[in-house]
Amino acid sequence: MNIAVIGYSGDPQQEPIKPLENIVFEVGKMIAKNNWILFSGGRNGVMEIVSKANKKFGGKSIGILPWEIEGNEYLDVSIKTGLDFSMRSYILVKSVDVVVSIGGEIGTGIEILGSYANKKPIILLKGTGGWTDRIQNILIEGKFLDNRKLSEIHIVDNLMDLENLLKKFERKL
Amino acid sequence: MNIAVIGYSGDPQQEPIKPLENIVFEVGKMIAKNNWILFSGGRNGVMEIVSKANKKFGGKSIGILPWEIEGNEYLDVSIKTGLDFSMRSYILVKSVDVVVSIGGEIGTGIEILGSYANKKPIILLKGTGGWTDRIQNILIEGKFLDNRKLSEIHIVDNLMDLENLLKKFERKL
Amino acid sequence: MNIAVIGYSGDPQQEPIKPLENIVFEVGKMIAKNNWILFSGGRNGVMEIVSKANKKFGGKSIGILPWEIEGNEYLDVSIKTGLDFSMRSYILVKSVDVVVSIGGEIGTGIEILGSYANKKPIILLKGTGGWTDRIQNILIEGKFLDNRKLSEIHIVDNLMDLENLLKKFERKL
Amino acid sequence: MNIAVIGYSGDPQQEPIKPLENIVFEVGKMIAKNNWILFSGGRNGVMEIVSKANKKFGGKSIGILPWEIEGNEYLDVSIKTGLDFSMRSYILVKSVDVVVSIGGEIGTGIEILGSYANKKPIILLKGTGGWTDRIQNILIEGKFLDNRKLSEIHIVDNLMDLENLLKKFERKL
Numbered sequence: 001m002n003i004a005v006i007g008y009s010g011d012p013q014q015e016p017i018k019p020l021e022n023i024v025f026e027v028g029k030m031i032a033k034n035n036w037i038l039f040s041g042g043r044n045g046v047m048e049i050v051s052k053a054n055k056k057f058g059g060k061s062i063g064i065l066p067w068e069i070e071g072n073e074y075l076d077v078s079i080k081t082g083l084d085f086s087m088r089s090y091i092l093v094k095s096v097d098v099v100v101s102i103g104g105e106i107g108t109g110i111e112i113l114g115s116y117a118n119k120k121p122i123i124l125l126k127g128t129g130g131w132t133d134r135i136q137n138i139l140i141e142g143k144f145l146d147n148r149k150l151s152e153i154h155i156v157d158n159l160m161d162l163e164n165l166l167k168k169f170e171r172k173l
Numbered sequence: 174m175n176i177a178v179i180g181y182s183g184d185p186q187q188e189p190i191k192p193l194e195n196i197v198f199e200v201g202k203m204i205a206k207n208n209w210i211l212f213s214g215g216r217n218g219v220m221e222i223v224s225k226a227n228k229k230f231g232g233k234s235i236g237i238l239p240w241e242i243e244g245n246e247y248l249d250v251s252i253k254t255g256l257d258f259s260m261r262s263y264i265l266v267k268s269v270d271v272v273v274s275i276g277g278e279i280g281t282g283i284e285i286l287g288s289y290a291n292k293k294p295i296i297l298l299k300g301t302g303g304w305t306d307r308i309q310n311i312l313i314e315g316k317f318l319d320n321r322k323l324s325e326i327h328i329v330d331n332l333m334d335l336e337n338l339l340k341k342f343e344r345k346l
Numbered sequence: 347m348n349i350a351v352i353g354y355s356g357d358p359q360q361e362p363i364k365p366l367e368n369i370v371f372e373v374g375k376m377i378a379k380n381n382w383i384l385f386s387g388g389r390n391g392v393m394e395i396v397s398k399a400n401k402k403f404g405g406k407s408i409g410i411l412p413w414e415i416e417g418n419e420y421l422d423v424s425i426k427t428g429l430d431f432s433m434r435s436y437i438l439v440k441s442v443d444v445v446v447s448i449g450g451e452i453g454t455g456i457e458i459l460g461s462y463a464n465k466k467p468i469i470l471l472k473g474t475g476g477w478t479d480r481i482q483n484i485l486i487e488g489k490f491l492d493n494r495k496l497s498e499i500h501i502v503d504n505l506m507d508l509e510n511l512l513k514k515f516e517r518k519l
Numbered sequence: 520m521n522i523a524v525i526g527y528s529g530d531p532q533q534e535p536i537k538p539l540e541n542i543v544f545e546v547g548k549m550i551a552k553n554n555w556i557l558f559s560g561g562r563n564g565v566m567e568i569v570s571k572a573n574k575k576f577g578g579k580s581i582g583i584l585p586w587e588i589e590g591n592e593y594l595d596v597s598i599k600t601g602l603d604f605s606m607r608s609y610i611l612v613k614s615v616d617v618v619v620s621i622g623g624e625i626g627t628g629i630e631i632l633g634s635y636a637n638k639k640p641i642i643l644l645k646g647t648g649g650w651t652d653r654i655q656n657i658l659i660e661g662k663f664l665d666n667r668k669l670s671e672i673h674i675v676d677n678l679m680d681l682e683n684l685l686k687k688f689e690r691k692l
Contacts, residue, residue: 002596013256032311037596043671062596062598064598067430068430068613068637077521077556077581077596078614079581079583079598079610079614080366080610080611080613081434081600081610081613082430082433082609083430083431083433084263084413084414084428084429085290085431086263086287086290086291086428087256087260087263087428087429090257090259090260090601091599091600091610092602094587094599094600094601095597095598095599104321105319105321106269106286106289106290106318106321106323107290109286109318109319110283110286110287111288113279113286114259115296116279117258117259117279117283118259118587119281120329123205124251130319131319134311135311137310137311137657138307138308138310138311145279145282146278146279146282146303146304148278150279167683175423195485199375221541229625235423235425241464241603249350250348250408250423252384252408252410252425252436252437252441253440254427254437254440254442255436255437255440255602255603255606256601256602256603256604256606257586257602259601260602262426264425264428264437267414267426268424268425268426269426269429271370283526291414297410299359323602372685377684398661410645429606430609431611431636432636433606433609436605438605451631451665451666452635452636452664452665452667452669453636453666455632455664455665456629456632456633456636459625459628459629459632460605460629461623463604463605463625463626464605464627477665477666481657481689483657484653484654484656484657484658491625491627491628492624492628492650493624494624494625496625507588
């Protein structure tokens with residue numbers, strides 16, 4: 001199963017990422033332990049922490065990069081798209097089975113909407129801030145992003161629920 | 174001045190587009206009368222009505238199309254992007270000075286966020302439904318889409334205010 | 347009819363563009379006089395000269411630009427694609443009815459092959475150098491670029507033949 | 520080291536691919552044995568045979584796919600680009616260190632030129648037909664595709680020379 005983890009970019013040692021370090025680390029470890037493949041935007045922030053943890057526990061991670069820039073040092077595969085930041089995000093969400101969202105500024109918002117437009121299930125990690133929490137205020141019937149009901153938005157507030165939900169998706173593949 | 178008009182796709186004679194027909198028509202006319210250039214996604218729904226009105230009043234309109242599909246009959250220029258629906262929207266918002274949003278499902282939501290990420294001012298036509306109204310519930314300080322404050326979201330509830338605001342943008346170019 | 351003119355980028359006052367200035371100017375004038383729409387990559391070199399001439403004679407020209415860079419001053423419409431130099435060339439060739447090639451380095455080579463892959467007829471202005479002449483050495487049956495025969499490559503060596511051929515294409519639209 | 524293998528698409532059991540089956544198989548095996556990572560366009564023809572061989576010998580292969588289509592069954596990672604056939608080829612060549620070309624129609628021609636434009640070394644497997652052989656007729660100084668000399672085109676006529684050259688590139692990384 002291919003999983004995209006999306007969220008804040010920026011310096012992992014600074015706000016707003018530092019307080020999320022542990023939870024992001026655990027998500028990367030979880031993906032490795034379950035032999036899922038980690039996809040991300042390949043840069044810093046949440047992307048870097050999750051790939052670092054994933055690699056530490058023997059996982060494989062793939063970065064979908066904007067332009068021709070280099071990714072973080074924990075990627076096993078770097079895809080250099082030649083596209084700008086937002087456009088490359090669509091290749092990320094198209095290539096996975098499910099998307100996990102942790103905090104995030106406008107780029108994460110674009111990825112949440114893009115996942116939905118591409119009919120991919122999205123799991124929001126509640127309480128992590130940014131667009132992950134913001135989007136919860138405008139869900140239709142508590143789980144859709146428009147009237148077409150293209151995919152479901154799921155909300156979890158702890159790592160155990162996240163892992164159980166991901167395993168449920170895996171069984172359905 | 175280049176203006177993108179975004180909003181619902183679909184049959185112009187059906188809900189939810191039919192009740193917006195007059196207002197969309199007036200926007201297309203306004204753009205023509207002011208000698209602004211109209212950009213849109215080039216397809217049906219709001220895109221078709223606004224181009225039809227624009228053409229009727231002597232304006233020029235440009236459609237930024239997904240894949241290699243043909244646009245509506247009112248376009249003066251059709252740009253065939255070879256990109257999917259969402260990715261082509263980024264070319265639309267990058268190419269204009271300001272974006273006007275009327276109703277809209279997920280594709281419009283993606284265009285609103287994409288406009289902001291590309292630092293383009295966005296004008297929401299209040300009361301037109303869909304993402305144009307939905308996004309108003311999650312604005313930061315009433316006008317931003319994240320903490321980076323990349324561009325401002327403006328809200329107007331009538332055509333006179335829309336025209337005045339557009340003229341203000343024009344003077345600043 | 348939408349016509350793409352492709353060829354050398356670079357300083358219009360330098361080799362290898364300067365010796366082609368007159369012929370490129372005449373092509374831009376021809377497109378304006380016939381009320382065809384000029385498409386180009388929107389930058390300097392052949393692109394700039396052809397748009398300058400086109401504008402001088404009342405024509406309309408559209409530039410398909412890489413990244414978010416600004417185009418030359420003679421464009422009526424600038425499409426900012428967010429894509430790299432080569433990828434944006436595919437939007438150029440997809441959006442036109444016929445492609446005219448004058449000289450050119452690797453970018454022009456990519457556009458010639460891309461035009462063929464997108465089933466667009468290509469007219470090579472013989473003797474203008476670069477890829478426009480180079481490609482003539484590897485045509486299959488004197489007019490194809492592979493065994494699929496997706497479109498025809500035409501070779502002309504003067505402006506009168508170019509105009510006649512373009513008019514012939516126009517009648518077939 | 521990341522290696523792209525490009526060449527004919529189509530039914531692996533038909534001309535012109537069938538006669539190349541052994542050589543393509545050996546290339547896939549070579550990449551696996553050397554622990555290089557195989558990149559391809561992810562579809563049928565040369566792409567399928569090389570991935571099949573690579574997988575059989577324990578290698579990892581990555582397919583850069585057009586639109587949202589599924590790749591062949593031998594891919595470890597499928598990148599769904601949402602881009603058309605030619606545009607997605609640029610993501611392929613940007614993501615690798617070197618490109619190996621075997622036969623091929625126009626899509627392969629586009630990839631050869633795209634590799635050069637992206638400054639990637641290209642190795643042509645001489646005698647395999649199509650664009651791999653055709654391009655040899657128009658090289659400048661026997662190794663360049665234009666006057667900018669962005670990268671070198673190398674020509675080999677057997678697998679031992681191919682492997683030695685690839686190892687030489689690896690040492691330079």
